Amino acid sequence: MSGFGDNFDQPEVDPAAEFLAREQDELAGLEDEVKPAAITVPVINGDALPALQTDDFRGASPSPPPQRQEDRVEPEKIRKWREEQVKRxxxxxxxxEKKKLELREIAKKELEDWYKNHEETIxxxxxxxxxxxxxFVAEDNDLEPGTEWERIAKLCDFNPKAKQGSKDVSRMRSIILQMKQNPVPIKNKA
Structure with missing residues (x-):
């Protein structure tokens, strides 16, 4: 089977390890050529930040200093858009604010109108x-025998239309109407 070119007997070689070893060999002499940069301690609100060790940056490539907001040049179109956006x-x-004031005035007027109508209704x-x-007091003094059922009938609502969800009072209504038409004297026990 060796004729097919399969060599499974050789140990596997890690390609990443090979690459890293090659790069370290090439960059080995660069450390001596590059001088470490002077580190300044930034001061914020009068407090100095802790100093960093130069060993922390060993092997790292120097990065360009961060640009300040003033250093960046903003394109003209973006600056104009920003100004127009602020104006808008x-x-x-x-x-x-105008609409808020108008709505408050309208709400105040509607509330005053509602209170006025509510007071009138009350x-x-x-x-x-x-x-x-x-x-009722004037009629109460006119108490005559035999008119009791008429007085009771005046206090009752004989509208046959019942509201939905209310009890059926048609039987009571018919009895009161019958007693009004054919009164039966109520005997006083006194």
Whole structure:
């Protein structure tokens, strides 16, 4: 079977290890040529940050210093768009404040109208209740024998239309109407 070119007897070689060994050999002399950069300690709000050891950067390639916001040049179109966006946002904020004020005024007026209508409704209901009470007291003094069922019938609602979910009172209604038409005297036990 050796004729097929299969050599399974050789140990496997790691290609990554081979690459790393080759790169280390090529870069071995560069450490002596590159001088370590001077490290400055940044100061933020008057506090110095802890100094870093130069050993921490050994073997790392020097990176370019970070660019400051002032150093970057912003393209003209982006700067114009940013300015226009700020103007648009300010305009929208002003419009929003105007609309808020308008809505508050409308809500205040509607609330005042609702309170006015509510007070009128309460006043009308109070007046109707007082008139009904006066009428009831005036009729109470006119108590004649045999008119008891008529008085009871006045207190009852004989509307045959029942509301959905209410009890069926048709039998009671028919009995009261029958007693009103053919009164049976109520005997006082006193």
């Amino acid at each position: 946002l300010e305009e929208k904020d002003r419009e929003e 006043a009308k209901t109070k007046a109707a209740n007082r008139n009904a009470e006066k009428q």
